[in-house]
């Protein structure tokens with residue numbers, strides 16, 4: 001295994017992650033501002049909290065890229081919006097699912113190189129991304145529970 005090549009791949013991946021953290025922060029700020037309806041008051045507060053957490057993630061990922069010898073990007077991923085409240089929440093949830101997938105891959109790559117200190121930083125972030133996804137699933141009324149099998153005595 002070529003250590004430097006693997007490290008370069010990780011840094012490139014982290015820069016993609018960073019561009020999506022920027023996009024997520026902006027998307028949440030915009031969605032929180034344009035969501036309409038009394039039933040969305042609590043959701044608006046949640047989205048504002050998500051925006052602040054995406055900002056913190058962007059700072060952590062930028063510092064990690066620098067630590068690993070890369071240069072943090074200033075590019076942002078594509079920001080989505082919609083006139084529909086529900087569609088905006090779906091856009092946010094889809095992004096969270098994609099983000100979780102990317103970070104799990106990054107954790108795997110970092111740990112392949114024995115960089116457990118760096119992977120811990122991504123682990124802490126991905127736990128928060130999962131909480132974001134759960135908040136959005138609840139807001140959208142997505143119920144993933146499976147019926148519990150009844151006991152046969």
Ligand SMILES: [Fe+2]
Nearest residue numbers: 021053054057
């Ligand atoms: Fe994030």
Ligand SMILES: [Fe+2]
Nearest residue numbers: 096128129132
């Ligand atoms: Fe998130």
